[in-house]
Amino acid sequence: MKPVAIFRYTATEGPAYFATYLESRKIPYQLVRVDAGDLIPADASALAGVVCMGGPMSVNDDLPWIPPMLGLIRDAVKRDVPVLGHCLGGQLMAKALDAPVTRNAVKEIGWGKIEVLKEPVAQQWLGTDLPSFLSFHWHGETFALPEGATRVMSSAWCPNQAFALGKHFGMQCHVEMTEDLIRTWCKDWEKEVEALAGRMASVQTPAEMEQGISEKVRALNAVAARIYDRWITGLAL
Numbered sequence: 088m089k090p091v092a093i094f095r096y097t098a099t100e101g102p103a104y105f106a107t108y109l110e111s112r113k114i115p116y117q118l119v120r121v122d123a124g125d126l127i128p129a130d131a132s133a134l135a136g137v138v139c140m141g142g143p144m145s146v147n148d149d150l151p152w153i154p155p156m157l158g159l160i161r162d163a164v165k166r167d168v169p170v171l172g173h174c175l176g177g178q179l180m181a182k183a184l185d186a187p188v189t190r191n192a193v194k195e196i197g198w199g200k201i202e203v204l205k206e207p208v209a210q211q212w213l214g215t216d217l218p219s220f221l222s223f224h225w226h227g228e229t230f231a232l233p234e235g236a237t238r239v240m241s242s243a244w245c246p247n248q249a250f251a252l253g254k255h256f257g258m259q260c261h262v263e264m265t266e267d268l269i270r271t272w273c274k275d276w277e278k279e280v281e282a283l284a285g286r287m288a289s290v291q292t293p294a295e296m297e298q299g300i301s302e303k304v305r306a307l308n309a310v311a312a313r314i315y316d317r318w319i320t321g322l323a324l
Contacts, residue, residue, distance in 0.1 A: 139176025197291025
């Protein structure tokens with residue numbers, strides 16, 4: 088079986104629960120550490136799927152790895168190799184498919200409610216019994232929908248939380264979180280967003296983010312598994 092390639096762009100934003108999910112189902116994967124200089128394949132012919140994780144950079148930054156990453160996503164879509172994007176990963180998918188990525192109205196950081204839209208494509212990916220769920224967020228930009236894509240999730244602070252395009256699924260939110268990952272990100276909170284907390288309702292403090300963390304993460308992992316269950320049915324074996 089071909090491996091699923093997981094692309095990491097910074098050391099603190101790895102696959103987390105998604106890797107656990109694949110391992111539990113004995114689906115082979117390879118971690119491509121873009122942040123450590125690993126090469127991005129020129130095409131997706133040797134891959135079962137392409138997964139893009141998050142990162143603090145913008146897809147509009149002048150970084151040497153962004154053009155080849157966008158090229159790989161385009162090639163995967165052309166070959167019908169499924170692509171999955173988490174936050175920055177969803178933005179990379181959108182940009183690769185000619186949809187703009189721009190500054191969001193506010194930074195969205197911490198736990199926030201996601202609405203699952205009442206339409207058939209959303210139900211195909213998330214089921215008919217999930218009108219909403221609590222997800223984790225950490226972003227300041229947002230994507231527009233690529234041509235032909237369907238918006239399937241939304242939030243009060245960011246309308247475009249996820250899109251589906253055939254086998255491909257791009258998210259603005261972080262459904263892959265674990266407790267350890269959240270606690271690690273909270274260590275950067277002071278230098279990144281401390282000045283916003285308390286005067287911007289979309290930004291939480293570390294104490295707020297860590298309250299009830301075990302129960303929240305378990306529930307989020309269950310939602311992630313629904314999305315991943317659907318995504319793996321399209322793997323190019």
